[in-house]
């Protein structure tokens with residue numbers, strides 16, 4: 001992320017900054033990684049600390065369906081049932097200590113509560129639907145194809161324009177960044193990066209809300225949801241600046257890197273974090289060597305579990321693909337094109353495929369929600 005500022009801030013940090021009535025604004029330093037990483041400074045009308053109620057925590061820790069993870073898997077993601085409430089709609093399907101991958105079909109948003117994920121950064125990929133994310137840093141409007149990146153600790157409400165929504169939510173216990181190799185020593189996205197700062201949509205800060213009441217929160221910490229109530233409206237920020245804030249990057253703005261022969265998955269990398277990477281497969285021209293084979297080779301990425309979430313378009317290397325489908329190809333056993341797709345790809349000029357890939361460096365586990373939407377015969381699909 002790069003430096004951004006919204007609203008009113010004082011000329012110098014940690015100095016007197018007064019409201020029109022003469023009282024001081026409440027300065028809040030929001031830091032990550034123990035004051036050593038990105039931070040922002042927010043200015044509130046009221047102190048952000050006036051808690052009126054703390055309820056009993058609700059356990060939301062994902063539970064392993066089994067320990068037998070070394071098997072190719074296929075999940076029919078659109079079979080996840082629509083659920084009225086946003087938080088209840090989030091169904092973890094795959095997880096390990098570094099990440100949680102959830103599918104969600106919320107019919108409505110957060111309604112009368114605010115949510116804060118104190119455990120993880122979130123990437124909310126909008127497969128279907130549109131709406132608004134309201135946060136303490138401002139408002140972001142999202143639509144189909146957006147990666148809505150919500151760093152840990154962001155207070156938000158999410159609202160949708162209709163009831164027909166499909167989300168892929170990836171949570172990371174470590175901060176999510178853009179790939180280091182695309183950034184200069186000053187943090188700028190360089191010329192060889194498939195996207196740049198102009199493609200990053202920042203929040204717009206509306207007028208602050210100075211209200212008192214019982215503002216309900218759910219705060220997620222160590223896989224528990226804590227019901228909280230605060231006296232002051234959380235969106236009372238008059239200004240902020242820094243590097244820590246939610247933003248949107250649309251998959252449609254990812255400029256694909258192509259070559260004479262098949263390019264490896266890292267050219268599709270969009271986000272980076274300690275335990276995994278997120279990649280975007282977007283419509284692009286195929287390889288242009290006269291003897292090129294556009295379909296990928298069989299591959300054995302021995303150290304990574306590879307998750308592919310199919311969004312739209314054709315998929316030249318797979319058969320029977322539907323929107324919202326997830327395949328999991330675990331490290332340890334090879335995978336690759338389905339029978340017939342290698343020959344079929346030769347001579348093709350381009351692809352319209354759109355997919356999100358998550359490669360984790362530790363094995364993933366399935367939950368019961370994943371088992372309930374699994375195609376159990378998938379691991380035999382290379383016999384077709």
Ligand SMILES: [Fe+2]
Pocket residue numbers: 299306329335
């Ligand atoms: Fe693969």
